[in-house]
Amino acid sequence: MMVLHSSQDITVRFSETDAMGVVWHGNYLKFFEDARDKLTEVHGLSHLEIYRKGYFTPIVKTELTYKASILYGDQVRVHAWLERHDSAKIIFRYEVINLTTNQLTTEGMTMQVFMQVSDRTLELIKPAFYEVWENEQPWTEK
């Protein structure tokens, strides 16, 4: 699988913990978003850029597996890998690392599709601008 990789360090907010004293499970989707935005920003393909091209990229699928917890005050790093696919789908894989405990806490996946801003219809083939962008990226084997 050819991928683009990026990582983003996160400072956990107190408001993101729950009464069990750890990060609430739903908040990891925010950490995924942080890493995804970092990757697309580094590679010149932000949400706003995509919007200007006439597309939304709504999320149609998410999967998360939780292996260890994060406490308030722990240092956290989120890795994101964008996969290269033939289909008109944007698939990211994620790993959230608790740097304080040196544990892999969470693994996940998000899938996005291309939707036209003009009429909110789903795009079944890759938009041309995205294919051009893909061809310019420094993909590596994973």
Added chain:
Amino acid sequence: MMVLHSSQDITVRFSETDAMGVVWHGNYLKFFEDARDKLTEVHGLSHLEIYRKGYFTPIVKTELTYKASILYGDQVRVHAWLERHDSAKIIFRYEVINLTTNQLTTEGMTMQVFMQVSDRTLELIKPAFYEVWENEQPWTEK
């Protein structure tokens, strides 16, 4: 002061607690929103209704005072009072009651203004539709 009153019972979500085991202080603004929406819905003036009249009503000021905590599992009631004012401002007062402990946990205030959807300009005098609506409500003294 002439007011309209409404109350809304709330079920606290686990995700709304924090690592101190209580509702995180910022989440009370969501409870205020619940009570505000209940009141305006009961009296036929929802956000959507206001939007159709050509206005947003953004919040320009909030104040909260915290007196006691809410634990996950506690029963909660939020009271909201809309005040009647001459100026083009929508002012609500709130009280959040922990029914489980019978304590007043939080008091607060929100102030909204009228902004035209068309050009996002601030409306300095009360929109006519709002004045009509005010005149139809069963205000009581508080």
Added chain:
Amino acid sequence: MMVLHSSQDITVRFSETDAMGVVWHGNYLKFFEDARDKLTEVHGLSHLEIYRKGYFTPIVKTELTYKASILYGDQVRVHAWLERHDSAKIIFRYEVINLTTNQLTTEGMTMQVFMQVSDRTLELIKPAFYEVWENEQPWTEK
């Protein structure tokens, strides 16, 4: 598969929408929580009840598939089905229905495990209290 079913109606908060004008994808995990809590409460097995028995039930896996959107103001119903399994896992399936548009918006799954409060170790076989509880429930075929 033998299941227990429950449903919970939700009022979408304005704070739960995003700049695309729809419910932000991560907030559906809160709706799942609402339906899960409703089911366990109806059947006498709340988080607090489980805690008193000496267990946490942390989430170890979530999956969501998004098929349609929810706008602010839409009426929403969340269905939850608890599945009966031999393993020491609590598996719920969910469907979120937009009653305003009559569309299935989101399907999902959450998996929880039993963890001892005393030492945070994972319980590999079903706790006795849970088995007793299971035997008392009105399971139906799905």
Added chain:
Amino acid sequence: MMVLHSSQDITVRFSETDAMGVVWHGNYLKFFEDARDKLTEVHGLSHLEIYRKGYFTPIVKTELTYKASILYGDQVRVHAWLERHDSAKIIFRYEVINLTTNQLTTEGMTMQVFMQVSDRTLELIKPAFYEVWENEQPWTEK
């Protein structure tokens, strides 16, 4: 007034925007938290440090005034000033600057008190450790 100052740059999350296309008003309390944590961390007085000394510092009052909006993608800087007071209160003032539009978007205040972890009673005079800490800080006039 003698103060300590710190600032923290923020990347707005898509999940923090609402259907009006701007940051939801309650989320500014998270930005305040970021700036507050930055300041206390820089000056060696994190939540965890305070906890080890035997205290919580729950928020008892918040005030926010909203003057302009923040869009997704805007660059944001949050300034925090800790004020020096004789009473056993921790008072911060905040300003949120939209660097993209060069506007002051939000001003605010939070007040915290000292509560003993052991019995959750309120501390009416400044804890000794806090007074020692205050005496070591590089306060400036504001």
